[in-house]
Amino acid sequence: MPVSFPSGGIRARTPAGRWVLLATVLGSGMAMLDSTVVNVALPSIGRSFDTSLAALQWTVNAYTLTLAGLILLGGALGDRYGRRRVFVIGVAWFAVASLLCGIAPNVQTLIAARALQGIGGALLTPGSLAIIQATFHPDDRARAVGTWSGLGGVASAIGPFLGGWLVDAVSWRWVFLINLPLAAVTIVVALRTVPETFDPQPRGRFDVNGAALAALSLAGVTWALVEAQTSPGPAVIAGAAGVAAGVAFVFVEKRTREPxxxxxIFRVRLFTSVNIVTLFVYGALGAFMFLLVLELQIVSGYSAQEAGLALLPVTMVMLLLSARSGDLARRIGPRPQLTVGPLVCAGGLLMLLRVGSHAHYATDVLPGVLIFGLGLAVLVAPLTATVLASVDVTRAGIASGVNNAAARAAGLLTVAGLPALVGLSGDGYRDPGVVDTGFDRALWICAGLLVAGSAVAWFTISAKVLTPSETGAECARPCVRMGCDVAGPPLDPGHEGAGAEGRAGAGGS
Structure with missing residues (x-):
């Protein structure tokens, strides 16, 4: 249904603006909700299908794999064929895949459906912010992005609680089926109230070869890491194929006119440094989130709902402090926070070594979770803003997209490889003693990754305070306020006047 409002002319406080925000928040919130509830359901899924830890790893990684590999392409598709159209297709795709997850008769079907979910996420995630950038009046974009970020943070906060309650009260299948009514409302609101917008000057071809090779490379390496102990021969072959696809990806990107x-972009030292920090931080974060819910449910005897609630303080601390953290980074420069933040996170993880059999939440879990959340609040907002400040404004979209993909790929690889490294494989996740020992080892490794990220920040990022002309004063506030999703850095909505290259990265204006 056509909408009469002009592109870039909607005001945030009008009914039209509220409807556009509702559609984008519901769509992106659905993806955020799903990313936080699935981990809580993993032990129940394992019992339901009587499956191995590798299958649970794939339940998480299949989604992350397709999302990380295709998210840049998803933004470009929205620019070319219509941001609302691709967003709606992504929401519908995500809903159908969620239905398949909810009715999966076996774990193999569930894993395949999770991969399909990732494709839907790659279409709708960049589209939600691209719609805001393209439809709201320039004076209201910061307010709209801030509202989107805050409400998205609420979705992340309620996700573990809702997921745990559904697992305990009904079934793990409703963790996925809850997406269907949310998707239906999102599609109706988007079609009735969101204007269609396009890139006015689309050019070049889609880099389908690059996207395919990136996905194949991640898939090969991930499969090798997950299956290394049970199928060493095929794992070596898969790993070699993944590395070969990665080399081919670099070759193709060098020769493609519109890569x-x-x-x-990696010639910019600051951009490269911050992305290396991202790899260390989000690699630790992904593995920690995966293993903590197993520790709490298998070892400590928590219910799914209690395990989900255990992580709530992380999101709440980030919601309360992320904007202030971004303001501080603009005054003192990003290096202090990107150095201290990972160290604080590492301290929080090591405090969680107290978690074990019959762990008390107030004394054994909460202190470490609070310190970990404080560390994330210190570092995530400046990390996102520094990525954007490190490149020309016309490349802000691709910079943010690369950082988002790097974060998700890091989590993908650590979830794939770390469990086996700490002695968790096969049916070992059902043995409380094995899980407890593996969890303690994993905490030390994750803390080591965070310390490495801190060292990279200290030695490679300048202590210079970035000026408004270097950061782009018009983008600093919305970029900082988008640091609440612990699953990965949020995509930047683009910037006025961005070129096609920047728009392709994040589906910007």
Whole structure:
């Protein structure tokens, strides 16, 4: 249904603006909700299908794999064929895949459906912010992004509680089926109230070859890490194929006229440094989130709802402090926070070594979770803002997209490889003693990754305070306020006047 409002002319406080925000918040919130509830359901899924830890790893990684590999392409598709159209297709795709997850008769079907969910997420995630950037009046974009970020943070906060309650009260299947009514409302609101917008000057071809090679590379390496102990021969072959696909990806990107990932962006030292920090931080974060719910449910005897609630303080601390953290980074420069933040996170993880059999939440879990959340609040907002400040404003979209993909790929690889490294494989996740020992080892490794990220920040990021002309004063506030999703750095909605390359990265204006 056509909408009469002009592109870039909607005001945030009008009924039209509220409807557009509702559609984008519901769509992106659905994806955020799903990313936080699935981990809580993993032990129940394992019992239901009587499956191995590798299958549970794939339940998480299949989604992350397709999302990380295709998210840049999803933004470009929205620019070319219509941001609302691709967003709605992504929401519908996500809903159908969620239905398949909810009715899966076996774990193999569930894993395949999770991969399909990731494709839907790659279409709707960049689209939600691209719609805000393209439809709201320039004076109201910061307010709209801030509202989107805050409400998205609420979705992340209620996700573990809702997921745990559904698992305990009904079934793990409703963790996925809850997406269907949310998707239906999102589609109706989007079609009736969101204007259609396009890139006015689309050019070049889609880098389908680059996207396919990136996904194949991640898939090969991930499969090798997950299956290394049970199928060493095929794992070596898969790993080699993944590495070969990665080399081919670099070759293709160098020779493609309109690459998905322009490699010359890595010549900017600050951009490269911050992305290395991202790899260390989000690699630790992904593995920690995966293993903590197993520890709490298998070892400590928590219910799914109690395990989900255990992580609530992380999101709440980030919601309360992320904007202030971003303001501080603009005054003192990003290096202090990108150095201290990972160290605080590492301290929080090591405090969780107290978690074990019959762990008391107030004394054994809460202190470590609060310190970990404080560390994330210190570092995530400046990390996102520094990625955007490190490149020209016309490349802000691709910079943010690369950082988002790096974060998700890091979590993908650590969830794939770390469990086996700490002695968790096969049916070992059902043995409380094995899980407890593996969890303690994993905490030390994750803390080590965070310390490494801190060292990279200290030695490679300048202590210079970035000026407004270097950060782009018009983008600093919305970029900082988007640091609440612990699953990965949020995509930047683009910037006025961004070129096609920047728009392709994040589906910007």
């Amino acid at each position: 998905m990932l322009p490699l010359d």
